[in-house]
Amino acid sequence: MSGENAKLGLDRLAWSKSSYSAGDGGECVEVAATPARVHVRDSKDTTRTALAVEPTAWAAFVEFAAR
DSSP: OOHHHHHHTGGGSOOEEOTTOOTTSSOOEEEEEOSSOEEEEETTOTTSOOEEEOHHHHHHHHHHHTO
């Protein structure tokens, strides 16, 4: 993990890989939820800082994407 991710404690989160992520090296997304934030990162490059959004924003995104 990069120094920034370690400083933020992201290395201790339970990350889940998207069920839509293929094993062929294509687009891969991982998500880790906490009560205050939902963290999203590129599973191919976990050293990059994750995007953090509020749970309500994540729920709205998921609902929109499921349409």
